Amino acid sequence: MNQFAYHQQQMQAPMPMSYQHDGKSAETRNLKPGELSTGTTIMAIPFEGGVVLGADSRTSTGTYIANRVSDKLAQLHDHIWCCRSGSAADTQALTDYVRHYLSQLAIETGRAPTVKTAAHLMRRLCYENKDNLMAGVIIGGWDPVEKGSVYNIPLGGTCIKMPFAIGGSGSTYIYGLVDSMYSEGMTEEEAHTCVKKAISHAMARDGSSGGVIRTVVVKESGNAREYVPGNALPFGP
Amino acid sequence: MSLSLSAGGSVRAASANSNASQRTRQPIVTGTSVLAIKYNGGVMMTADTLCSYGSMAKYKDARRLQSINPKTLIGGGGEYSDFQAVTELLKRNALEDKCTADSLYDEDASEECAREVWNYLRAVMYNRRNKMNPLWNDLVVAGFSAQGDSFLGFVDKIGTTYEDNYIATGFGSYLAMPILREKYREGMTEGEARALLEDCMKVLFYRDCRALNRIQIAKVTKDEGVLISDPYELETDWSSAAFITPKATLDGDGGW
Numbered sequence: 001m002n003q004f005a006y007h008q009q010q011m012q013a014p015m016p017m018s019y020q021h022d023g024k025s026a027e028t029r030n031l032k033p034g035e036l037s038t039g040t041t042i043m044a045i046p047f048e049g050g051v052v053l054g055a056d057s058r059t060s061t062g063t064y065i066a067n068r069v070s071d072k073l074a075q076l077h078d079h080i081w082c083c084r085s086g087s088a089a090d091t092q093a094l095t096d097y098v099r100h101y102l103s104q105l106a107i108e109t110g111r112a113p114t115v116k117t118a119a120h121l122m123r124r125l126c127y128e129n130k131d132n133l134m135a136g137v138i139i140g141g142w143d144p145v146e147k148g149s150v151y152n153i154p155l156g157g158t159c160i161k162m163p164f165a166i167g168g169s170g171s172t173y174i175y176g177l178v179d180s181m182y183s184e185g186m187t188e189e190e191a192h193t194c195v196k197k198a199i200s201h202a203m204a205r206d207g208s209s210g211g212v213i214r215t216v217v218v219k220e221s222g223n224a225r226e227y228v229p230g231n232a233l234p235f236g237p
Numbered sequence: 238m239s240l241s242l243s244a245g246g247s248v249r250a251a252s253a254n255s256n257a258s259q260r261t262r263q264p265i266v267t268g269t270s271v272l273a274i275k276y277n278g279g280v281m282m283t284a285d286t287l288c289s290y291g292s293m294a295k296y297k298d299a300r301r302l303q304s305i306n307p308k309t310l311i312g313g314g315g316e317y318s319d320f321q322a323v324t325e326l327l328k329r330n331a332l333e334d335k336c337t338a339d340s341l342y343d344e345d346a347s348e349e350c351a352r353e354v355w356n357y358l359r360a361v362m363y364n365r366r367n368k369m370n371p372l373w374n375d376l377v378v379a380g381f382s383a384q385g386d387s388f389l390g391f392v393d394k395i396g397t398t399y400e401d402n403y404i405a406t407g408f409g410s411y412l413a414m415p416i417l418r419e420k421y422r423e424g425m426t427e428g429e430a431r432a433l434l435e436d437c438m439k440v441l442f443y444r445d446c447r448a449l450n451r452i453q454i455a456k457v458t459k460d461e462g463v464l465i466s467d468p469y470e471l472e473t474d475w476s477s478a479a480f481i482t483p484k485a486t487l488d489g490d491g492g493w
Contacts, residue, residue: 039292039446063408063446069480075487099487169292207292207446212475214483225483229475237450 039208040072041170041199042083044140045182046148046163047191050219051140054195055083056170056203057211068211073225077102079218080118080141085168086155087134094135098122115141119151119159127157138165142218170202170209177201192217192226197234204236242326242361242372264316264373266290268301269447270409271312271377272437274421275387275402276430279458280379282310283434285442286468287449288317294449302455304463306331309351309380310455314407315394316373323372326361327354351380351457355390355398363396371395375406380457387457405437408445413437427456439471 039060044053055072058065074082074095080102084091098121105113119139126135139151152158152165164182166174181194196213203209213228230237266288273282288299301320302312305327313320334349349357355378365371371394382388390400403417420433431454442450450473455465483489 058446060446065444065446068443069475069477071483071485071489073483074485077487095485173293205294207289207294210446212480227481229480231473231475 039170039206040085040168041166041174041202041206041209042072042085042138042168043166043171043178043195043199044083044138044150044164045186045191045195046140046150047186047188049147050142050188050217051081051148051150052188052191052195052215052217053081053083053138053140054199054213054215056168056199056209057214058203058209059088060208063207065210068230070211071214073214073216075099075223076118076139077106077141078112079143079220079223080113080115080139081216081218081223082118082122083138083140083167085136090133090135091137094122094125094133094137097125112143114143114145115139115149115151116143116146116161119153119161122153123157123159126153130155130157136167138167140165140218142220144220148218166198168202168209170199170206173205174198174202188217188219193234196228200228200233200235200237203233210237242322242365262370262373264319266296266317267447268299268314268317268320269445270405270407270413270441271301271314271375272406272409272413272417272434273312273377273379273389273404274417274425274430274434275389276427277424278427279381279456280310280387280389281427281430281434281454281456282312282377282379283438283452283454284312284314285438285449285452287447287451289447292446294447297449297451298468300453302453302465303328304455304465305354306348307462308348308457309354309378310457310463310465311354311379312377312455314375319372319374320376323358323361323374323376327358330357350383351378351388352382352390354378354380355388355392355400358392359396359398362392362394366395377404377406379455380463381459385459408441408448409437412440412444416440435471439473442471442473 042055044051053073057069059067059070072084074084076082076098101121102113102118122139136154142148150162150165152160152162166178178198195215199213212230215226217224268288271284282302284301286298287294288296303324304310358376362372373394376392378390380388389404391404392398403421405413416437438452441448450471451468453466453468457463
């Protein structure tokens with residue numbers, strides 16, 4: 001520093017910008033360039049005798065919709081289903097592994113695996129590979145022990161049994177709505193309507209969710225899939 | 238406190254912050270594509286009514302098509318606050334022109350034609366670009382030139398300009414441009430032009446995360462000037478069997 005200089009150069013600390021936004025949403029920030037993401041809205045609500053699972057159908061790479069009618073409700077076993085959010089590749093791989101292990105387990109034990117087992121299998125995979133995965137899933141299904149149950153496995157591999165679960169980038173927009181709509185002991189009709197309504201609200205506001213609503217109602221007697229087209233949504237788009 | 242668009246930030250702020258070269262910001266509230274084509278009656282333009290806040294579809298009734306004077310229409314994508322500032326600037330200029338015209342009774346004499354507006358915007362945008370503080374927009378200018386033929390031009394945030402028979406900005410430049418190139422003919426009727434634009438907007442709604450199916454269509458004609466429609470919703474199709482069949486079954490491909 002020239003001590004005879006009339007003006008000293010100030011040491012510039014990095015100026016804090018009053019608004020830091022790199023344009024990326026939380027869901028896409030960690031994806032590699034070009035990687036496929038399911039920025040998404042997923043949801044599951046148990047009812048007396050089963051579970052309703054629902055999801056939107058938009059798969060995006062950046063702001064391009066790579067698939068506008070994707071199927072994010074993956075079947076893991078006869079009465080166990082999984083809603084996928086995050087990286088499409090990661091969740092497909094996880095789904096394949098869990099299906100494999102569950103089918104082996106069913107043969108070894110001679111009976112259908114419980115939802116809790118499926119959830120904890122998924123948790124093991126998500127937790128032990130947490131540095132390499134970007135996957136948030138909701139496991140829902142019916143088993144003779146717990147009847148309908150729902151487990152939420154967010155990023156990082158926490159596994160937590162919940163009275164209802166929402167996930168994906170679109171879920172942030174419907175926390176208030178679902179909190180106000182949900183009550184203990186809903187019937188199948190109420191739960192199904194609630195899922196479709198909440199997902200359509202999320203799709204109306206989240207740019208990464210959209211398309212159609214796919215739901216599956218899982219009961220002891222079987223699985224019933226439903227398709228709500230994008231021009232017949234309860235709300236929006 | 239400077240209210241001028243060209244200042245690009247106050248002088249006081251510039252000297253206090255010696256990193257004056259770092260002023261290019263990220264857009265916050267953004268509009269997506271704008272499409273426009275010439276047809277036999279004049280020029281037609283369309284845009285959806287959504288402004289997104291990052292990935293959130295926050296403002297669903299934003300008006301991205303504005304009439305500057307009775308003969309000129311502009312549409313803007315990109316940062317909505319900058320588009321509002323540009324619109325305000327142009328409307329202010331139009332008002333000044335009208336009030337200071339040689340004759341108060343001769344309306345036509347004072348109006349800038351679309352080509353003049355387009356050139357002026359080029360100067361404004363390039364000037365801000367030189368200060369590293371752009372107005373973050375893609376602008377489409379439609380109307381007529383002084384000679385009376387229809388005019389359609391584009392100005393972007395760094396001051397690039399071109400004019401053509403059809404223009405598409407944002408995602409539209411990738412998805413709608415090929416459709417426009419295929420289907421455009423000299424002297425299309427109004428119905429054909431509108432059907433083509435609606436088809437392109439439908440494709441954009443299917444494939445652009447930041448698009449909405451609620452759109453506005455506007456036209457500029459010699460006789461009636463600028464007419465901007467009220468927003469309305471496009472029909473969309475989700476009924477294909479391939480869409481409905483579930484893919485993520487036990488023996489399926491995973492359903493990406």
